[in-house]
Amino acid sequence: MRWYAFAVAQSPVESDGATAEVASRRRRRLVIAICLVVYVVLAVAVFWPAVPWNNSRLPSTPLGTIGMSSYGYGDPAQMTWFLAWVPFALSHGLSLFQTNYLDYPLGVNLASNTSAPLLGLLASPITLTLGPIAAFNVLLRLAFASSAASMFLVLRNWCRWPVAFVGGLTYGFGPYMVTQGQSHLNLVFAPIPPLIVWCLYELLFEQRRRPLRMGVLLGLLAGAQVLIAPEPLALLALVVLIGLLGMAVVARNDLRSQFGNLARAAGPAIVAFFVVDGWYAWSLLFAPGHLVGPVLPTEALQLYRADLLGPIVPTLNEALGPYRLWGISERFVAGNVTENVTYMGVAALGLLVFVAIRWRRNRIVLFSSILSFVALFLSLGSPLDIDAHATRIRLPEALLAHIPVLDNVVPARFGFVVWLFAVIALAIGADHLLRFIADRASLTLAATLGRAGAVLALLLAVAMIVPRLPFQTHSAGFPPDTETVLNAIPSGSITLTYPYATSVDTEVMSWQAQDEMRFRIIGGYATVQAAYNSFAIAAGYGRYGLEFQPLLPKPAIQEFLLSAQYGHFDIFYPQVSTDVLPRRALCTFLATYHVHAVVYWKHGYDPTVVRELFGSDLGKPVRTSHNGALSVWLTPPGSCRP
Numbered sequence: 001m002r003w004y005a006f007a008v009a010q011s012p013v014e015s016d017g018a019t020a021e022v023a024s025r026r027r028r029r030l031v032i033a034i035c036l037v038v039y040v041v042l043a044v045a046v047f048w049p050a051v052p053w054n055n056s057r058l059p060s061t062p063l064g065t066i067g068m069s070s071y072g073y074g075d076p077a078q079m080t081w082f083l084a085w086v087p088f089a090l091s092h093g094l095s096l097f098q099t100n101y102l103d104y105p106l107g108v109n110l111a112s113n114t115s116a117p118l119l120g121l122l123a124s125p126i127t128l129t130l131g132p133i134a135a136f137n138v139l140l141r142l143a144f145a146s147s148a149a150s151m152f153l154v155l156r157n158w159c160r161w162p163v164a165f166v167g168g169l170t171y172g173f174g175p176y177m178v179t180q181g182q183s184h185l186n187l188v189f190a191p192i193p194p195l196i197v198w199c200l201y202e203l204l205f206e207q208r209r210r211p212l213r214m215g216v217l218l219g220l221l222a223g224a225q226v227l228i229a230p231e232p233l234a235l236l237a238l239v240v241l242i243g244l245l246g247m248a249v250v251a252r253n254d255l256r257s258q259f260g261n262l263a264r265a266a267g268p269a270i271v272a273f274f275v276v277d278g279w280y281a282w283s284l285l286f287a288p289g290h291l292v293g294p295v296l297p298t299e300a301l302q303l304y305r306a307d308l309l310g311p312i313v314p315t316l317n318e319a320l321g322p323y324r325l326w327g328i329s330e331r332f333v334a335g336n337v338t339e340n341v342t343y344m345g346v347a348a349l350g351l352l353v354f355v356a357i358r359w360r361r362n363r364i365v366l367f368s369s370i371l372s373f374v375a376l377f378l379s380l381g382s383p384l385d386i387d388a389h390a391t392r393i394r395l396p397e398a399l400l401a402h403i404p405v406l407d408n409v410v411p412a413r414f415g416f417v418v419w420l421f422a423v424i425a426l427a428i429g430a431d432h433l434l435r436f437i438a439d440r441a442s443l444t445l446a447a448t449l450g451r452a453g454a455v456l457a458l459l460l461a462v463a464m465i466v467p468r469l470p471f472q473t474h475s476a477g478f479p480p481d482t483e484t485v486l487n488a489i490p491s492g493s494i495t496l497t498y499p500y501a502t503s504v505d506t507e508v509m510s511w512q513a514q515d516e517m518r519f520r521i522i523g524g525y526a527t528v529q530a531a532y533n534s535f536a537i538a539a540g541y542g543r544y545g546l547e548f549q550p551l552l553p554k555p556a557i558q559e560f561l562l563s564a565q566y567g568h569f570d571i572f573y574p575q576v577s578t579d580v581l582p583r584r585a586l587c588t589f590l591a592t593y594h595v596h597a598v599v600y601w602k603h604g605y606d607p608t609v610v611r612e613l614f615g616s617d618l619g620k621p622v623r624t625s626h627n628g629a630l631s632v633w634l635t636p637p638g639s640c641r642p
Contacts, residue, residue, distance in 0.1 A: 476507070
């Protein structure tokens with residue numbers, strides 16, 4: 001009998017079936033592997049010829065206005081500092097969320113900033129070997145590839161693999177990613193949101209897995225997203241909450257079957273979330289330097305709202321589109337090209353409407369489509385902008401500005417949620433359309449025209465969002481021997497620098513990060529409670545979201561440096577001319593704040609006056625670059641002689 005049972009188990013029919021199943025699994029795995037490799041290759045190719053491990057170039061926007069194509073401008077350079085801080089803090093027993101290495105001596109609460117500690121941890125091996133700029137560049141490529149891969153793997157649950165592959169491609173390399181990817185690493189490292197949506201859909205619609213496990217997974221994913229960028233999670237959560245409230249109204253007679261699994265998963269999700277983010281949450285809410293209220297003035301945040309024409313007018317980041325239309329989109333979102341992220345294209349927008357109506361019985365398609373349009377509505381902010389002109393039409397999004405946590409929302413960034421749900425709905429709808437196109441049962445003229453229209457719509461939807469390649473990068477403008485010159489600064493020194501570190505001039509933060517945090521700096525680019533001084537607000541500059549670090553007491557020398565840096569039209573601090581600079585101001589400042597070193601780089605509006613001051617009060621520098629543009633003075637007590 002045992003022999004018979006064994007023979008039956010190994011019968012040719014069943015053996016052939018098992019072999020076919022194994023071969024099918026291998027083919028599926030091979031297809032998945034090939035798709036993932038393609039995403040990685042594309043992520044590297046779009047920045048070519050800059051290689052992923054490049055340690056001297058950072059991305060820049062297509063526009064050269066206001067210095068935005070400069071290596072030292074703003075967020076990319078700031079992020080390299082954050083990436084360098086994580087391994088430095090861990091190896092020296094320092095807090096991940098508190099430091100006075102920046103903005104000395106007041107310090108900065110890094111939990112209140114876009115410090116992305118999880119990215120810093122992931123990139124630590126690269127940061128410690130190749131440097132933080134190389135780490136930034138590797139993570140940026142990984143952001144595009146991993147985001148596309150995540151969406152692809154999620155879509156495979158609902159679509160055939162070719163459609164899922166294109167869906168991953170349009171998510172990972174779509175308009176939102178391309179636009180934000182040239183400025184904000186933390187906002188484009190987005191492989192987690194598709195997984196969060198999959199967990200929610202599994203709990204709401206599929207209900208095939210245990211709520212306990214799904215809840216724990218959901219909490220861990222949300223916790224990880226907070227340690228990368230909490231804002232996308234907050235935007236996603238708000239839109240989903242609105243959708244759930246709508247579902248509750250529609251399904252009010254059957255709430256238990258609709259929301260039972262989600263309710264059972266809520267407890268484990270909350271516990272898992274706080275296991276991951278407990279320390280971060282405490283630092284954000286209670287640690288010294290934590291922010292109270294919005295990180296920027298409400299009027300500054302609300303200024304960056306999407307335009308009603310934003311979804312259909314191409315930007316400079318799209319390959320297809322007349323220059324005239326690019327010029328129109330450049331004015332949207334208060335002229336901030338890095339925040340104009342709601343573009344979808346006429347074809348994709350029309351297709352999304354068609355898909356939502358045609359396959360409304362598919363709950364995932366319907367829910368995703370509705371949430372995409374809800375997010376689009378919220379992205380418009382208030383009042384409604386049409387062709388860069390503010391109307392008198394007030395929209396409900398203005399209410400968010402009065403709700404704690406949500407008062408930090410930048411309305412235009414709802415564009416991320418718009419595209420996230422649009423890709424899911426469009427991918428499933430495209431899969432159905434392709435089945436219709438392949439169906440030859442009906443060969444009538446109407447059916448043929450319908451197939452041709454479907455093919456054209458799909459092709460146009462993809463073609464209109466193809467990015468303009470390659471993405472631009474910019475090399476550093478400071479001398480190549482900068483690191484050698486800065487080695488003259490003793491480890492642990494407090495350093496005064498020209499240029500004074502601000503949100504526009506972040507080169508000093510790059511020096512500090514590249515030099516393994518060997519010295520502290522006065523000034524910097526970080527969000528602090530007193531980020532807007534009275535002059536800036538009175539002049540109207542605070543409403544545009546520019547960062548204004550508070551000046552230390554005895555501000556004359558800081559104002560002098562900033563005056564030389566930005567000229568008589570200084571947009572950061574009041575103008576102080578050289579003839580009213582108090583005698584001994586430099587020496588007094590150095591003694592008051594125990595400054596050990598002074599650094600000068602020939603940069604800005606009038607660097608000559610700064611070089612003359614440093615030379616007259618500090619004498620000959622201890623080290624100078626080969627081209628004479630960069631100098632370092634050491635300032636032991638008594639060395640300053642005005």
